[in-house]
Amino acid sequence: MTRSVPSVREITASPPVLTSPHDARPRFGVSIAALAALALLAVPRVVLHDLRLITEGDLATWLLVFVPFGIWVWLAGTRARRPFWMLVVIGAFHGVLLALTHQITWLLAGSELSGTDRLVNFPVSLAVGVAWGVVLGGVAVVVARLVNRAAPDQRST
Secondary structure, three states: OOOOOOHHHHHHHHOOOOOHHHHHHHOOOOOOOHHHHHHHHHHHHHHHHHOOOOOOHHHHHHHHHHHHHHHHHHHHHHHOOOOOOHHHHHHHEEEEHHHHHHHHHHHOOOOOHHHHHHHHHHHHHHHHHHHHHHHHHHHHHHHHHHHHHHHHHHOOO
């Protein structure tokens, strides 16, 4: 007997409502702090790139981009109760961290961006983070379906 996997419509129908940090555990299977920690996995690439210690196309850059995303997808797809929404939340955390990290590293690097450019960075970074969360959430739903289809039901009868 295999575990029942919710349809895409059921998974994406309504986002979970979080009223306290304790609400995340029943909705996603992990705490809000764990979701934020997962988002932190992507920060090193931002720092190293902004400080020009790595460049686009390097193997290190590819690894720093895709290893955190792979960890997110695998954990959401194999452990989360609601993998799509878990990754949207991680993506939102990632967007906030992306914006804050850019501001700090640009200051450290002596960037001469205007105030307007710095201000525009926040909504753009948040949108990028959420967009990654949506895309990776879709991948995690596929992973969850594949894993749940292959795994026997663990419930006792």
